Amino acid sequence: MNTTMTIPKTVRVGSLSISPPLILAPMAEYTHSAFRRLLSEQGGYGALFTEMLSGTALHSENLLTSPYTKRGKDEGPVLYQLQISGQENLEAIFSKLKTVQPDGIDINLGCPAPDIKKRKSGTALFDDFERLRKTLHTCRELWSGPLTIKCRLGDGKLGWEERFTRRLALFEECKIDAITLHPRFSDEKLKRNARWNIFPWVVSQTGIPLIANGDIRSQRDVQKLLPDSGCKAVMIGRMAIMKPWIFKEICGESFCADYHQTWNKFCRYTIEDFGEEKALRKIKKFTLFFSQNFFFDHHFFTLINTASDLKTVLERAETFLQSNPKRSLF
Numbered sequence: 001m002n003t004t005m006t007i008p009k010t011v012r013v014g015s016l017s018i019s020p021p022l023i024l025a026p027m028a029e030y031t032h033s034a035f036r037r038l039l040s041e042q043g044g045y046g047a048l049f050t051e052m053l054s055g056t057a058l059h060s061e062n063l064l065t066s067p068y069t070k071r072g073k074d075e076g077p078v079l080y081q082l083q084i085s086g087q088e089n090l091e092a093i094f095s096k097l098k099t100v101q102p103d104g105i106d107i108n109l110g111c112p113a114p115d116i117k118k119r120k121s122g123t124a125l126f127d128d129f130e131r132l133r134k135t136l137h138t139c140r141e142l143w144s145g146p147l148t149i150k151c152r153l154g155d156g157k158l159g160w161e162e163r164f165t166r167r168l169a170l171f172e173e174c175k176i177d178a179i180t181l182h183p184r185f186s187d188e189k190l191k192r193n194a195r196w197n198i199f200p201w202v203v204s205q206t207g208i209p210l211i212a213n214g215d216i217r218s219q220r221d222v223q224k225l226l227p228d229s230g231c232k233a234v235m236i237g238r239m240a241i242m243k244p245w246i247f248k249e250i251c252g253e254s255f256c257a258d259y260h261q262t263w264n265k266f267c268r269y270t271i272e273d274f275g276e277e278k279a280l281r282k283i284k285k286f287t288l289f290f291s292q293n294f295f296f297d298h299h300f301f302t303l304i305n306t307a308s309d310l311k312t313v314l315e316r317a318e319t320f321l322q323s324n325p326k327r328s329l330f
């Protein structure tokens with residue numbers, strides 16, 4: 001049973017007020033315009049992140065029409081996450097990004113995926129202190145609006161704490177407005193539990209507002225985490241794909257989740273924004289998480305994942321969802 005939430009109402013990130021302090025995480029292939037539109041109809045959040053955007057790829061995109069960067073009028077604050085190495089033409093990247101008037105710009109320092117590391121971004125940029133310093137200073141010079149970073153804890157090898165605090169000091173030096181911390185080490189992917197017990201230590205080491213991320217699943221988690229940790233906001237990823245209404249659930253709003261309608265809307269918005277061919281892949285990806293709402297999640301996921309075309313996906317989903325499938329206990 002959800003109750004009214006007793007957490008701070010707002011977090012300030014530079015000139016931006018995020019209220020409530022509940023934020024959608026950046027997720028590649030997921031937090032595109034169609035999903036953000038679906039969330040904006042549900043509400044309950046204070047800000048949304050785009051997925052990580054390759055700085056180099058931005059050059060050739062029309063940011064006002066691309067589903068990765070365009071935004072709807074009801075989305076509220078949208079922060080754009082950049083995947084950069086620092087060796088690109090940052091001036092060109094920032095001036096292009098400014099055309100969509102971001103509410104904030106975030107630098108990805110936490111992605112451990114091999115292809116991102118190969119491009120010297122994500123955790124590879126976090127690890128290379130001098131390149132990180134130069135890159136963040138340049139970003140700060142080029143962008144006076146809210147500038148944030150998202151990171152993990154580092155490599156976890158002997159002395160990681162000292163290396164981490166050195167970076168916290170660098171973030172202060174570069175006037176970073178907020179830090180999102182996903183407290184896992186670089187090579188852990190999404191294994192083990194996120195180390196929430198580390199948040200109070202990190203808060204004690206920096207004056208920059210800390211946004212907690214990792215395995216946050218419910219109102220109870222938020223109510224425990226925010227006061228206990230000293231973090232100023234929470235960021236939610238996978239649970240928001242599974243339950244796009246998670247933020248209003250956390251706020252204690254009373255509502256009845258409509259699984260069938262949510263699915264239909266997601267498909268419609270994705271087809272509108274990506275076209276039928278590309279939508280098929282996005283819908284299959286979404287189903288990986290959304291199917292976990294159902295007791296026979298594997299059955300629904302397999303039905304959708306093995307369909308060879310969009311028409312079959314939509315027909316199979318309609319039959320499954322009309323059968324009033326038993327829900328999981330999540």
Ligand SMILES: Cc1cc2nc3c(=O)[nH]c(=O)nc-3n(C[C@H](O)[C@H](O)[C@H](O)COP(=O)(O)O)c2cc1C
Pocket residue numbers: 025026027028029030051052081108110111150182213214215216235236237238239
């Ligand atoms: C499918 C997927 C894609 C992700 N893409 C990004 C990304 O583009 N940028 C980023 O900083 N983190 C990315 N992440 C990490 C999430 O933002 C988040 O840190 C992680 O999922 C832990 O939060 P959660 O437990 O609430 O899902 C991704 C995670 C997943 C599962």
